[in-house]
Amino acid sequence: MSDIAASVPTVVRTRFAPSPTGYLHIGGARTALFNYLLAHRLGGKFILRIEDTDQARNIERADEKLIEDMRWLGLIWDEGPGVGGPAGEYHQSRRLTVYRQHAQRLLDSGKAYYAFDTREELDAMRKAAESAKRRFRYPRPAQFPSESDAQRARSEGRPVVVRFRMPERDFVVNDLLCGEGGVRIASSEVDDFVILKNDGWPTYHFAVVVDDQDMLVTHVLRGQEHLMNTPNHLGLQESLGFRTPVYAHLPVILNMDGSKMSKREKDAAVRNAAKAAITSGASSEGALRAATGAEPDSFAAWLRGDVQLDSAALDRLAAALEVQPPEIQIHDFRASGYVPAVLLNFISLLGWSPGEDREKMSMAEMCSLFSLERVGRTNARFDRAKLLNFNTTALAAMDTPSKRTLLRDYLVLHDDSPLAALDDAMLDRLIDMCPGVRLLRDVETKCRALFVADDALRLDPAARDKVLLKNERAGLRTLEALASRLDTLPEWKASAIDALVRNFAEEQGLKLGDAAQPVRVAITGTTVSPPLFESLELLGRERSLARIRGTIRSLSVV
């Protein structure tokens, strides 16, 4: 046992212990946040530990995306990957010897034993239990196999695992959130679970107990899905002579429809869009497959719903289909243009309330206000509309340089945008032209037409019909009349253009919108843009008139 494990924690120490399966999930972010807040509130330490003990699922450097999202949110850990700490290694995959030593200790003292069952045998036993309407419990042998039995099994090619001899008694989980005075779980509900897999790696239950001891974790805040596992951990702690940390099992975050929020959903949304595009003839399977870069067979399997696409391929496909799949992982929210502090504020309210009708908080405020007593116990639904409102008000209250920093971050993720190459002064100008935006993405979608080449401008057919061609081309005639006046305007400034268009409208007995919209469509191709006169000024007289004349020409040739 290491030195650190022998000492007794004197300060609060929390940890977030995800398995690295890609970007950080929204539910995981909330768990991490609560652990972070508790540690900071109580002057303790927040630890990040990577639970990468599943070799089948682990890919090289799988924790990178997770860490990227954590950092982006500002959930900075005091100990863990990249910063180190007293425990040395914070990846479970690098702590194998520690787990094996403890397992051996249990084996030697008869508190754990070898088992040699195959998957098929276990499946058969579970099936039998199910048809007999019994809960399956592993049949503990009267006599535990010896070390040489294990050797023989191995040489015969049988699987060899180590099972924990679970103490035969009821367990009470003293949970701060669930139950009153603890959750009692009967002895009949637990059994001898595996602690060391056939591949020699520890299972989650085992590694988590060893690490929480070694890392001096005092408070475990985790998802409610872990509540029923806790007796396993209590049993292990008892048999290993470890401390038991304080537990608090957090309620779950669900979708608005009450279903579980998972990456599957994003996958399904894109699949539906892909199928619709193929059915309607808007695209072909081959073209979509090319967008993903997938092999024909695996793409077909994905279309059938047999497998999921990796997130990068999914994002590319969504972009090609021009759909916005629901954001599930933190990276998705980042790519949509949410503000990290807002995201944290919003998810903090999912299960926690500071009281006094308080909602909008900075990280520092949350840190000083947080307490477990005010964490709720009911599952929460993830209301994207409310998040969007939070983001909108936060952006409205932010100064231009702060927004620019966020817009830069957005553009780094969207480097194909025509805005990506602009300098700070220009970005600031655009930001100021777009008050009231809901997402950083809105700045980009509103302004991008001003930065594409004049001949690359796409005229939206719906906008063209509605604004220019409707009513016997009234809009187009207005545009023609305005074009010649704009041509002779002495000073190409927003205020001057404003006055010109207003005068024109009044003179013609038109509403301002009737004069402005045709110009907007002509210079941006759509009905949505930053304020028109400023847009014209920014574009400049020549390019503005070139676009207007180009639009007129393209519609006159009919």
Place this chain on the structure above:
RNA sequence: GCCCCCAUCGUCUAGAGGCCUAGGACACCGGCUUUUCAAGCCGAGAACACGGGUUCGAAUCCCGUUGGGGGCGCCA
């Protein structure tokens, strides 16, 4: 199926037996403002799941029912 957790407006929540004619926020609806989209302003509607107790008094405590969620892996 068995076990566990949970239950206030559509959603997130405030509510620790009388301050509750149940408060706030978002959404929704109506109106105003407006060169587009947003944003903004004003206003309205909207909840204690149900049934029994306990108590002078219950959203609040107890029991049951119903509903929702989770667990029952060599996944975490």
